[in-house]
Amino acid sequence: MGSLRSNNTGLPEDGAAPPKGRAGLPEGRAVQSEDAGGQSRDVASRMEERQLVGRARGGDSQSMRKLIDLHKDRLFAFVRRMIRNHHDAEEVTQDAFLRAFASLDSFSTEYRFSTWLFTIAYRLSLNTLRKKQSLTGEMEFDQISAPGPNADTTAAESDDAKRLKSIVWGAVEHLSPPQRASIVLFYRHGHNCQDIAQILELPVATVKSHLHRARMKLKDQLQSVATQDASSLRILGGLAG
Template identity: 35%
Template sequence: MDNLETRLVKLALKGDQRAFAEIVDLYKDRIFHLAYRMLSNRHEAEDVVQETFLRVYRNLDRYDPGQKFSTWIYRIGTNLSIDRLRKRKPTYSLDAEIGDQDGADGYALIPGDNRTPETEYMISETRTTIHEAIDGLPPKYKTVMILRYLQELSLQEISDVLDMPVTTIKTRVHRGREFLRKKLESQQH
């Protein structure tokens, strides 16, 4: 039995545009969040989303149904994001001002359900700390942390997406976790 993605790919290959639009709908948010976390820039993230789907479309006939579709599309989206990160000025660092933070997108202005302003503030504080900390990580750690915690991929899936051994992924997750732990501790003190 084919899964949904494999069926949609088959239809799209036959020229069914609606099937491809379906694929876009299924993955656009995930790829956008991945790219947005990687690049901290809405405009660039949307560019990555567009380019990802363009590549998916062009290489649809090369998609191997033996592989998970999500792994394939994540690989494309991740590589495009990493490429953009690398092309940035080398002066970009943890201390550099981060252009497009959550607050700027109105995140802080939208209250959650049943939350007091205090808890809301604390949650957003922690979240900001974590996002900033992940932003400051070198790309190779950043990618792994985003795939693990934002996209909630398993270590095996991350290893498939990045085409690296699971042991390497584990080491990076461990280091990233330690780094985040220290960041959160310093915030609390």
């Protein structure tokens, strides 16, 4: 596969431009960042966030509660994807909040609170993974969880669709931590490469590289399964439109 950074692609060099609409994303999410209403909502939410952070600095527990409630589910989902263990993920999420609030004075409001929070959580997740790795000598892939049952989403799902999801998430679990973080933050949390670079504290080009490699691994994994299974191909064709 060719490099993303080839000169004739017509891409912005820094990758900072907001995505106009992402292929493969559900429609609502793909257009979210490009409409004017979305941008004004974003500005309003940032203003509100700054106010909350300001009050939380002063020790206002209601503001802290709001900040926690705003971010806890997304943060936990991210951490859970990173370290694949519910209990550890909950601890890391809690620790991330504790550290964030403990050093709130050093937080600059020119950044998003969520970005800062995710950065802390990512570092803690890596530490947890390292500890696990040093204890077991290898990554724990045995804890990979297939998607759990969910009445809303699985009622109408065929076995093929469930299998497809299982393959995709299984492939995600086998990505390296930065690749997994990049792909989850990009698709699951709707961050662009610039945001991800801030969260992972990596250059944007490195994030693009991680995303590219992660996609190739996912594609190869799907391809190897799809070639063995004609029904998977039909699903892929249907989902891809």
